[in-house]
Amino acid sequence: MTQLFINIKELIQVRDKFVKKVSGKEMKILPTIKGAFLIIKDGLIFDYGKMSDLLESTFDDKIDCTGKMILPTWCDSHTHIVFAGNREQEFVDRINGLSYEEIANNGGGILNSAKKLQETSEEDLYIQSAKRLEEVIILGTGAIEIKSGYGLTVEAELKMLRVIKKLKENYDIPIKATFLGAHAIPNKFKNNKEGYINLIINEMLPKIAAEDLADFIDVFCEVGYFSVDETDKILSAGKKYGLIPKVHVNQFNSIDGIEISIKHKALSVDHLEVLSDTDLKVLISAETMPVALPSCSYFLSIPYTPARKIIDAGLPLTLATDYNPGSTPSGNMNFVVATACIKMKMTPEEAINAATINGAFAMNLENKVGSITKGKFANFMITKEIPSFGFIPYSFGNNLIETVYLKGKKASN
Numbered sequence: 001m002t003q004l005f006i007n008i009k010e011l012i013q014v015r016d017k018f019v020k021k022v023s024g025k026e027m028k029i030l031p032t033i034k035g036a037f038l039i040i041k042d043g044l045i046f047d048y049g050k051m052s053d054l055l056e057s058t059f060d061d062k063i064d065c066t067g068k069m070i071l072p073t074w075c076d077s078h079t080h081i082v083f084a085g086n087r088e089q090e091f092v093d094r095i096n097g098l099s100y101e102e103i104a105n106n107g108g109g110i111l112n113s114a115k116k117l118q119e120t121s122e123e124d125l126y127i128q129s130a131k132r133l134e135e136v137i138i139l140g141t142g143a144i145e146i147k148s149g150y151g152l153t154v155e156a157e158l159k160m161l162r163v164i165k166k167l168k169e170n171y172d173i174p175i176k177a178t179f180l181g182a183h184a185i186p187n188k189f190k191n192n193k194e195g196y197i198n199l200i201i202n203e204m205l206p207k208i209a210a211e212d213l214a215d216f217i218d219v220f221c222e223v224g225y226f227s228v229d230e231t232d233k234i235l236s237a238g239k240k241y242g243l244i245p246k247v248h249v250n251q252f253n254s255i256d257g258i259e260i261s262i263k264h265k266a267l268s269v270d271h272l273e274v275l276s277d278t279d280l281k282v283l284i285s286a287e288t289m290p291v292a293l294p295s296c297s298y299f300l301s302i303p304y305t306p307a308r309k310i311i312d313a314g315l316p317l318t319l320a321t322d323y324n325p326g327s328t329p330s331g332n333m334n335f336v337v338a339t340a341c342i343k344m345k346m347t348p349e350e351a352i353n354a355a356t357i358n359g360a361f362a363m364n365l366e367n368k369v370g371s372i373t374k375g376k377f378a379n380f381m382i383t384k385e386i387p388s389f390g391f392i393p394y395s396f397g398n399n400l401i402e403t404v405y406l407k408g409k410k411a412s413n
């Protein structure tokens with residue numbers, strides 16, 4: 001099956017040579033071809049170039065993109081889209097003055113979602129989650145990471161991870177699964193955190209490994225959740241089963257969570273709304289990808305991750321949604337890219353690099369997605385007619401995506 005896309009106004013994020021990730025000043029460079037063609041063969045990117053260099057040939061399908069641009073699909077490296085129900089009552093409670101922390105301390109928050117999820121069947125959870133996955137694909141997401149962490153019992157954590165496995169089997173989008181048993185301390189272990197950590201290490205992890213349900217391991221390393229020493233212990237246990245760390249750190253407090261994550265060669269450290277100079281220095285010494293989640297800052301009215309400080313220090317940065325029922329009930333990467341430009345002072349080039357190629361790195365998918373490169377999956381989106389790629393973040397809140405392709409197949413209209 002061959003497909004030819006012609007008269008592309010601008011083909012965005014074209015990388016002839018394989019690039020693992022982009023950092024510092026490189027992030028300002030977004031390679032493109034104006035007036036381009038793109039050839040897809042059997043679900044992979046086969047060729048591209050300027051229209052004037054297109055050779056005569058026959059194709060199974062020919063699509064005219066006059067006035068429209070093509071970008072690789074967004075790579076959303078941090079989500080919690082497998083959850084049951086919603087938490088709109090907590091949203092109203094916050095409007096009426098309660099803080100996110102106060103709601104959690106009153107038994108709301110993650111524990112509220114865990115209760116709902118424990119009471120939901122695997123079939124129903126799958127249906128709710130698949131709907132969210134389809135919703136974000138239409139918004140241009142073409143690779144995604146999904147975490148557990150709203151189960152908090154052996155059975156419910158396995159249920160979440162089995163749902164993720166089923167999504168992997170049933171959809172064309174590449175999905176990575178992360179085990180986040182250490183997301184909160186369940187009520188049953190309120191006065192026995194060590195008991196819960198032992199449950200994670202001695203019961204959950206062996207079962208997850210036996211069914212091959214996770215690629216990564218995560219911990220919510222934060223005051224009131226899991227300490228640095230506990231994070232250390234859980235990441236060490238995960239590594240014995242080959243799970244690579246991706247860690248929630250520095251959302252509300254800087255407590256050396258970055259340092260311990262880097263000691264464990266974490267693939268990414270995510271949130272970073274609070275980032276000290278010492279944290280920054282530690283990041284500079286590592287391969288670990290910093291990940292910012294601007295929709296979470298927007299929804300909770302907490303500080304935005306200091307993107308300028310990170311990029312100007314020569315580091316890479318990834319943007320992801322954090323789609324979850326409590327802090328970010330939105331999986332719209334277009335909004336993330338726009339908010340990064342508007343609130344974090346990232347240029348459109350930086351934001352697009354952060355949401356594509358660097359997002360792919362943050363999921364260990366840089367060989368498959370994140371750029372228009374020969375041999376990668378044909379996961380890309382065609383925009384509506386737009387004047388420039390900068391129009392995507394500029395025109396925030398508007399849907400500029402016309403069609404999404406996953407492995408060369410139309411995933412939306």
Ligand SMILES: N=CN[C@@H](CCC(=O)O)C(=O)O
Pocket residue numbers: 109110113220248251296322324325326327328
């Ligand atoms: N911070 C920890 N976990 C999620 C939110 C969890 C929730 O409120 O349900 C996050 O990444 O923001």
Ligand SMILES: [Zn+2]
Pocket residue numbers: 078079080248322324
């Ligand atoms: Zn999260």
